[in-house]
Amino acid sequence: MLSHNNQHLKLNSRLVLLGTGGGPSIKKARAQPSNALIIGSDVFIIDAGNGVSRQMALADISPQDIQGVFITHNHSDHVADYGTLLLRAWQSGLREPVHTFGPSPIEEMTSRYLDYMKWVIEQRTVEKDRPHLRDLILAQNISDQEPLFEHGFLTVSATEVSHGALRPAYAFRFQTPSWSVVFSGDTARSGNLRNLAKDADILVHEAINPDAVDSMVEQHFPGNDSFRKALIDGHTPVEEVGLLAQEAGVKKLILTHLVPSGIPDFDRPEIWLEGAGKHFHGEIVVGEDLLEVEICPQRI
Numbered sequence: 001m002l003s004h005n006n007q008h009l010k011l012n013s014r015l016v017l018l019g020t021g022g023g024p025s026i027k028k029a030r031a032q033p034s035n036a037l038i039i040g041s042d043v044f045i046i047d048a049g050n051g052v053s054r055q056m057a058l059a060d061i062s063p064q065d066i067q068g069v070f071i072t073h074n075h076s077d078h079v080a081d082y083g084t085l086l087l088r089a090w091q092s093g094l095r096e097p098v099h100t101f102g103p104s105p106i107e108e109m110t111s112r113y114l115d116y117m118k119w120v121i122e123q124r125t126v127e128k129d130r131p132h133l134r135d136l137i138l139a140q141n142i143s144d145q146e147p148l149f150e151h152g153f154l155t156v157s158a159t160e161v162s163h164g165a166l167r168p169a170y171a172f173r174f175q176t177p178s179w180s181v182v183f184s185g186d187t188a189r190s191g192n193l194r195n196l197a198k199d200a201d202i203l204v205h206e207a208i209n210p211d212a213v214d215s216m217v218e219q220h221f222p223g224n225d226s227f228r229k230a231l232i233d234g235h236t237p238v239e240e241v242g243l244l245a246q247e248a249g250v251k252k253l254i255l256t257h258l259v260p261s262g263i264p265d266f267d268r269p270e271i272w273l274e275g276a277g278k279h280f281h282g283e284i285v286v287g288e289d290l291l292e293v294e295i296c297p298q299r300i
Helices: 052-058 082-091 106-116 118-128 191-196 210-220 225-234 238-248 269-277
Strands: 013-019 034-039 042-048 066-070 098-102 137-141 149-151 154-163 166-175 180-183 202-208 252-259 283-286 291-294
Touching: 013 052, 013 202, 013 252, 034 052, 042 052, 042 082, 052 082, 066 082, 066 149, 082 098, 082 106, 098 106, 106 118, 106 137, 154 191, 166 191, 191 238, 202 210, 202 238, 202 269, 210 225, 238 252, 238 269, 252 269, 269 283
Parallel strands: 042 066, 066 098, 098 137, 180 202, 202 252, 252 283
Antiparallel strands: 013 034, 013 291, 034 042, 149 154, 154 166, 166 180
């Protein structure tokens, strides 16, 4: 644990977008959603879509340094590799406990994954003389507890957001004395999120291009009105993302979980920039896999 003194002014803090594609379908343009917030040598993972371990390796992030994992909601593109991430981190030398948080039933999901992989966990615990993985995962269902998590000078808080029919879904705010970073998770435009993001240094927000919805429906599930409704009701059009960021007074807006991903007519940087920039007058970053963003303290 880091002390509550001016050590936080000396630590390099950065954000790595491990995966920026939205949705559960298989796609080559972008990896599934995940982010790494790195403070000094401490690593905090926000969402764990398929392939997150590989993305961490490509970003040169040590799995031994993971302190916490935060899941915004239980759709598969955000949680598919939650268990695998922890298993592979343990197989790569993780020896210290990791706090994990997510909507119920994250505790049950953790236990069931450990049961699923019990044979290899037991075998490698004995063969490699290492701590048992079950003892290293401190899983907790998100509740009304605030703050959700504290680690030295870092405080993490959560608020519920609206993601269509899926409930609950959460956004997270990571706050230090020097900076704040907010992750929207998947959400329609949300007053709770606007309040959580008030005056944040960085807002990492999902975005959908509404002009692409009909094309996506025809590509994946032709004529499926339920799929179309889910896309519209559960996500935030990019123009509205910019408006929310402007209303919240955030300094930098990073667009991620881009829907669609890899369709040239609808997924080009200028499209996202133009949409968000109609209302937001601060810095806009269009997310790309493995993009690294330095977190510059605003108040020192």
